[in-house]
Amino acid sequence: MEQLFTLTTLTGILHSTIRLATPYLFASLGETISQRSGVLNLGVEGQMLMGAFAAFFVVVTTGSLLGGVVAAIFVGALLGLLMALVSVSFRAEQGISGIGMYLLGLGLSSLLFRLTLGSVQSVRGFAELALPGLSSIPVLGPALFKHSLLVYVAFALVPMVAYLLNRTTWGLNIRAVGDNPQAADTLGVPVIAIRYATVTVGGAMAAMGGASLSISAVNIFQENMTGGIGFIAVALVYFGGWRPVGVMLGILLFSLVSALQIWLQLVGIGIPSDLAVMLPYILTIIALALAPRRTGQPAALTRPFNRGMA
Amino acid sequence: MFKRGTLVVVAFVLAVLLTACGGAPAAPAAPAATDAPVAAEPFKVAVVMPSTETDLAWSQAMIDALRSIQAEMGGEAAMQISISENMFNVTDAAAALRDYASAGNQLVIAHGTQYGTSMFEVARDFPEVSFAWGTATDTGEAEGFTNVFSYNASAEEGGYVNGVIAAMLSTSNVVGIVGPVEAGDAKAYIDGFEQGVLSVKPDSTVNKTYTGSFGDTAAAAEAASTHIAAGADVLTGSAQQVVGAIGVAKERGALWLGTQSSQASLAPDIVVATQLYDWTGVLKDIIAKIQAGTLGGTAYDLTLENGGLKIVFNSAFPGVTPEMQAAVDTAIQGISSGVITVLP
Numbered sequence: 001m002e003q004l005f006t007l008t009t010l011t012g013i014l015h016s017t018i019r020l021a022t023p024y025l026f027a028s029l030g031e032t033i034s035q036r037s038g039v040l041n042l043g044v045e046g047q048m049l050m051g052a053f054a055a056f057f058v059v060v061t062t063g064s065l066l067g068g069v070v071a072a073i074f075v076g077a078l079l080g081l082l083m084a085l086v087s088v089s090f091r092a093e094q095g096i097s098g099i100g101m102y103l104l105g106l107g108l109s110s111l112l113f114r115l116t117l118g119s120v121q122s123v124r125g126f127a128e129l130a131l132p133g134l135s136s137i138p139v140l141g142p143a144l145f146k147h148s149l150l151v152y153v154a155f156a157l158v159p160m161v162a163y164l165l166n167r168t169t170w171g172l173n174i175r176a177v178g179d180n181p182q183a184a185d186t187l188g189v190p191v192i193a194i195r196y197a198t199v200t201v202g203g204a205m206a207a208m209g210g211a212s213l214s215i216s217a218v219n220i221f222q223e224n225m226t227g228g229i230g231f232i233a234v235a236l237v238y239f240g241g242w243r244p245v246g247v248m249l250g251i252l253l254f255s256l257v258s259a260l261q262i263w264l265q266l267v268g269i270g271i272p273s274d275l276a277v278m279l280p281y282i283l284t285i286i287a288l289a290l291a292p293r294r295t296g297q298p299a300a301l302t303r304p305f306n307r308g309m310a
Numbered sequence: 311m312f313k314r315g316t317l318v319v320v321a322f323v324l325a326v327l328l329t330a331c332g333g334a335p336a337a338p339a340a341p342a343a344t345d346a347p348v349a350a351e352p353f354k355v356a357v358v359m360p361s362t363e364t365d366l367a368w369s370q371a372m373i374d375a376l377r378s379i380q381a382e383m384g385g386e387a388a389m390q391i392s393i394s395e396n397m398f399n400v401t402d403a404a405a406a407l408r409d410y411a412s413a414g415n416q417l418v419i420a421h422g423t424q425y426g427t428s429m430f431e432v433a434r435d436f437p438e439v440s441f442a443w444g445t446a447t448d449t450g451e452a453e454g455f456t457n458v459f460s461y462n463a464s465a466e467e468g469g470y471v472n473g474v475i476a477a478m479l480s481t482s483n484v485v486g487i488v489g490p491v492e493a494g495d496a497k498a499y500i501d502g503f504e505q506g507v508l509s510v511k512p513d514s515t516v517n518k519t520y521t522g523s524f525g526d527t528a529a530a531a532e533a534a535s536t537h538i539a540a541g542a543d544v545l546t547g548s549a550q551q552v553v554g555a556i557g558v559a560k561e562r563g564a565l566w567l568g569t570q571s572s573q574a575s576l577a578p579d580i581v582v583a584t585q586l587y588d589w590t591g592v593l594k595d596i597i598a599k600i601q602a603g604t605l606g607g608t609a610y611d612l613t614l615e616n617g618g619l620k621i622v623f624n625s626a627f628p629g630v631t632p633e634m635q636a637a638v639d640t641a642i643q644g645i646s647s648g649v650i651t652v653l654p
Contacts, residue, residue, distance in 0.1 A: 020532060099400035110396075119364040122557045122576055218531040219555040220576075222550075223362060223396065225524040262536045264521040266486075273492050277522030 007139055009263060014143030017252060017258035018151060020216060023048070023209040023226075024251045027233035028240070029161045030205025032247055036165060037198040038178035039302040041083055042098020044206045045230025046105020051076045051207025052214035053109040056221035058117060059123045063214060069150075072211035073204045081205020084196040091304035101176035102230070110223040117221070120283055126150055126217040150208075150216045155248075157205075162244040165249065174198055178298030181305040191305045206230065232284070239288055241296035250287070258282050353383070353597060356392040356410035358403050359421040365394055365550035366586040367570040368524070372421050374571065375589035379597070383452030397422075398525060404428035411436040416600055419443070423494050433458050440605040442596055445495045447609050457605040461549055461592050463612040465548075465569060466502030468585025468619045470652045471641045472567040473506020476544040476581055477514055478634050480567055484535025486556040486564075488530050488583070489520040496524075496548040499569050502652045503546055506641070517542060527554035534558040556581070558653075565629075574624040582627050583638075586620045587612060615646040 027044050032040045041047075054075040055068035072140055079101065086097045126148035135145040165171040176184040181191045209229070214221045236254060240247030261276040324587035355376060359369040373393065380389040391408060397403040403425050410418045411432050420429040420443040430450055435440045437457055444461035477483045486506055490496050504516045517537055521529040529549065531554035537545055538558070546567040547555050553576060557567045560577040568574075568584035592610040599608065612618025621638060623630050 008540070012536060015539065016532060016536055019535070023528075120366055120553045120576060122560055124551075125561075127561075213528050214451065218528055218529060218554045218557050219561060220531075220553050222365075222525075222553055223528045224525065225527045225554075227523065227528060229528070241438055258532075259536070261539075262519050262533055266517045266536060268518070273489070273520035274522065 006307050007150050009267070011139050011143045013256070013259050013263055014126070014140070015146070017255045018144060018147060018155075019259050020255040021248075021251045022151045022154045022212045022217065023229050024233050024236060025157065025248065026209030026212055026257065027206045027230055028236045028247050028251060029157050030202035030209075031234055031237045032240070032242055032244055033161060033165070033174065033203035033205075034198045035270065035301055036178045036242055036298055037195050038088055038298050038303060038305070039175045039195050039199050039202075040094040040098065040234075040302045041080075041087070041101070041199055041202055041206075042095055042103020042231075042234060043079070043083055043105065044098075044202075044209075044233055045226055045228065046102035046109075046229045047079045047083075047203050047206035048210035048213075048226045049105045049109040049224070050079055050210065052210030052225060053113055053221055054207065055211035056123065056214040057112070057230050059125065060117060060121065067127060068215045069208070069211060072207040076204040076205075076207020076210075079207070080200035081196070083203060084199040088192060088195045088199065088305065091306060094302045094304075106224060113221060113223060120220060121224060122220050123215060125215040125217075144147060148211045148216045154212065158248045165244065175298070177305075178300055181303075183299050185305070185307060191307075195305070202278060206233075209233070222303050235284060235288065238297075239284065239291065241291070242298065244295060246296075253287070254280050254284060313396065327488075337654075352387055352419075353389045354392070354415040355389065355417045355419065355597075356394075356413070356415040357419040357421055358394045358397050358406045358410070358425065359396050360424070361402075361550040362547075363393060365571075366553055366573045366576060367548075367550040369395065369421065369550065370571040371587040372419070372589055376594055378590055379593055395431050397425075400424055400428060404432070407432045407441075408435075411439045411441075411465050416440060417442060417596065430455065430458070438605075440596070440600050447611075449607055449609050451491060451607055456607060459596050459599075459606050459608050459610065461610040461612070463495045463498075463587050464614075464617065464652075465499035465585070465587075465619075466505075467614045467645050467650045468569060468621055469499040469502025469646065470509070470650070471614070471621050471638055472505035472546055472569065472583060472585055473508075474510050474636060474637050476503070476565075476567055477507040477510035477545065478631075478637060479582065479629065480511075480514065480542075480544045482541050482543045483511060483513070484515045484517065484541040485544045485546070486534070486540065486542035487516065487518045488533045488537065488545060488552060489644065490524045490530075490547075490549035490551055491522060492520050494652050499548050503567075503651060510637070515541075521551060524549040524551055526551050530554035531558045534564075535562075538562050538564050546636040570581060572622060572624070574626065576622065578626040580627070581624045585620055585622045588618055588620055591616070591618055 051072035055072040058071040059068040083101050086092045087094045131145040134143045171188050177191050177194045185191050236250045239250035257280040261279045265276050361369045363373040376391050383389045394406040417440045433506040440457050442459040444458040447462050449460045450458045488499050489500050507514050507516050519533045534555035535558050544565045545559050550571050551652050556577050566581045570587050572584045574581040
């Protein structure tokens with residue numbers, strides 16, 4: 001038990017928390033942008049899988065990590081466009097089309113993996129990058145400032161997305177479109193174009209979340225490797241009240257409990273492993289149930305825009 | 311409208327009739343056993359498994375065995391293998407088992423403990439088809455089944471031997487285990503591994519974690535990172551999820567001991583040895599029994615003694631010392647002769 005309170009353990013738990021948060025940050029922040037414009041993209045998981053595969057495939061074949069990132073963004077944006085086409089232009093039921101996107105991503109990434117690479121292999125992904133100076137702070141230094149590049153990028157996206165949504169005309173338009181598309185339309189805001197843009201960006205970010213697994217955290221691609229992360233990422237957007245900082249805090253809490261449960265098992269505290277692995281999910285359900293406010297929810301979320309119909 | 315509707319009905323009836331006729335010659339009465347195997351129909355096997363045939367673990371071990379028997383029997387003409395991969399959803403697996411049973415397969419393999427209930431339901435409806443499932447020890451004989459084989463792996467035995475190797479390799483005297491679900495052959499392997507480590511270095515720290523999933527690669531990777539952060543320099547783990555852990559171990563230079571299938575191809579520099587599940591002997595015996603008319607009733611077990619379990623060193627790994635080799639041989643002999651008791 002006392003092993004849990006040593007500095008090594010503390011550093012380890014924090015380090016795990018930050019690393020575990022990364023794919024969620026990419027995916028949830030992208031989903032936040034998309035949902036703030038009124039589009040629920042439930043296909044995040046599928047876009048993550050395609051991003052994970054695209055990045056991994058490019059790194060395997062060319063060795064270029066940058067190429068991998070570009071490939072993930074490209075493929076994610078493409079799937080985002082497809083999602084926008086279905087849910088914005090065709091005005092399909094967003095929950096259903098999201099499930100379709102998930103199944104497409106799951107199936108297509110598995111199929112392409114089999115056709116091209118075929119068997120499990122590993123790549124040299126993004127290495128840990130210790131920030132000079134900062135990483136030598138005791139306990140916090142190695143926990144916070146010794147991560148791969150994509151981890152820093154993911155956290156840097158939080159203030160960037162917050163700035164975009166709250167301080168720019170773009171953000172204002174996104175929020176207007178998500179709260180009252182009819183009013184926004186009468187004011188000349190291009191509702192359809194904005195929703196296309198947010199869902200496309202959201203897709204690209206989800207794909208980056210996948211890439212952060214396949215070419216940074218795990219350095220392997222395997223079929224269905226995201227294992228539900230994309231769905232939790234959508235839940236964490238609700239959890240965080242559709243605000244980037246809130247979403248980040250929710251992700252950190254979820255990741256902290258995920259990291260903690262591994263350490264709890266490791267130090268042999270005596271709780272059954274089946275119970276330990278459930279902890280983060282139980283926590284999410286409790287937090288979602290207790291969260292009192294729905295005030296941040298975009299009023300037009302999941303409602304397709306149809307000019308002339310209120 | 312009416313006319314077109316009639317046409318559709320006629321076309322449908324025709325289609326059904328044609329299908330029925332087409333199906334008839336394909337299912338001739340089984341020819342009486344003669345000494346003319348050349349003209350015989352190929353032996354038809356179907357397998358339903360939870361991950362892919364290239365998972366470097368559980369499913370691949372079974373497929374490798376089937377393919378080697380197929381090659382030995384004379385290829386596709388002598389043996390046909392149908393595979394359903396990624397059946398992590400038991401409902402889908404149940405449907406696949408039923409399809410295979412009705413499609414004229416002589417042996418249907420439900421490769422996963424979780425398929426047991428569904429497999430017995432299908433086996434009851436197809437008494438003329440032989441079924442095999444594992445890891446399990448129940449052939450359903452008590453319930454009157456005569457068409458079910460079961461197979462088990464005494465994974466704790468190779469786990470013990472891997473533990474001996476791990477203890478000899480570890481300089482930090484901390485080893486980490488990336489477990490999937492605390493059950494079945496995974497738990498047996500892990501408990502055996504711990505016992506093996508402690509048999510060499512009783513004061514070692516053996517850290518165990520379970521991800522709660524057989525296939526969650528990312529969770530296994532995180533568990534491996536945690537073990538390394540906690541000081542482990544030798545890791546092991548079980549199920550198809552381990553590729554994630556091996557990726558991390560490779561990145562951080564920790565050593566790896568494998569089980570089920572060889573994982574050396576993934577990380578030749580760090581994979582030291584593997585406990586291989588060799589199902590070839592079991593499958594050959596099952597096929598021979600089926601061809602002789604016995605469709606079930608035998609519970610098989612892979613052990614070091616019967617050769618179903620093999621400890622295979624990775625020849626590309628340079629750190630295997632003669633002492634290690636000797637300790638492994640001693641452990642294998644001890645387990646085979648019963649001098650060492652490995653508790654599952």
